Amino acid sequence: MNAPSRPYLPSGPYLLCDDSVLPEISLVDKAARLVAGGARVVQLRMKRTPVREALAATRQVVALCRREGALCLVNDRVDLALLADADGVHVGDEDVPAEDARALLGPARLVGVTVRDGVGARAAQAAGADYVGLGPVFPTSTKQVPAPVLGLEAFASVVRDSPLPVVGIGGVGLVNIASVAAAGAHCAAVVSDALLSADITERVRRLVAAFEQGRSGA
Template identity: 40%
Template sequence: MKYDLYVVTDETVSGGRSHTEIARLAVAGGADVIQLRDKARTCSELAGIGWEIRAITRSAGAGFIVNDRLDVALSCGADGVHLGQGDMSCVVARQISPPGFVIGVSVGSVVEARNAERDGADYVAISPVFATGSKRDAGPGHGLTLLREIQTAVSIPVIAIGGIGLENAGDVIDAGADGIAVISAVVGATDLTGTARKMAAIVAERKAARKKCKGMAGL
């Protein structure tokens, strides 16, 4: 799965847009992954929304991840689930999920990142990189130094989330992130599709430059 631009849905910052509408507009702007995130809705409500997002992402060739709820992810045919440190363990999730199912884990230290990789995670998300108001329980930003340390410590993709916008997305990629996950910077934008397109372009440009630099260093 490609993780360059990973958009997390959040109806509280979307200006009245639904999860489904957020997903539709984000993939139109080039989002590679949509994560359904809603802490308040019931399992059946989330599953219904999940089926709608599944259809949108499948049509666009994008990935679909459900936050926290493995039961919802499995019931609506999502590509995977994203787990926090207080959620179901990655080991258990891996045991009860089908082959090829993607499991991401939020981490805040090198130890947590290594443990997630050992337990079978497909990617880790350092959360938050910068201070953010979108995830009130996220705590202070970890900064780019920890991002670099985690990227060096694990062999699976490292996604950065928290406080990332158009003004600093390039810095995050330059620091070694394999992709950026965003909430308010894209979901809360008046022109959601256009902002997603700009964000995707920054990620692609900086990753291409990083690859070129690595190639030149190897000469």
């Protein structure tokens, strides 16, 4: 028997469904609005949600994404990703090490790692990661203790030399997503700019179009 193939990370906006942003709307509802706008990657970040509720939400979002042809990744929680049959995980500096996430998930799921520079990107590759989240590219209010801002020039330099596809993270929104794409990013992670907009679905449509413009140089 052939082993199941690992999903491919599609290029474009990478939408985070965060339980701390717009908490009055359920994670499942937020994810549905993101996917309806054209999101092909949704990451669930559930730092405040009780574990049983988080597992139930993850299972629902995984099912939603499968129906709509999108990927569902889970931030940090390898256990939830496994139990809900998600497409993979994204881990940071204080989460499960990438090599352990890979050992637990096996070869058929994606592992993403947050890095700050090219050294981190190469270490992530050696640990078995499929892609890296690099940043913050711009100032961000999503993280309580944000890392120093890279800026576009330094970001583009790391992207050029990275052995793995790069997701630009930190402060990305409609006003600058095209510049992140133009700098060579495979994806651009968006949180508040999408979830706090008056019309989440329409905002995602505009983010998708802007990213494509940036990649094409239009």
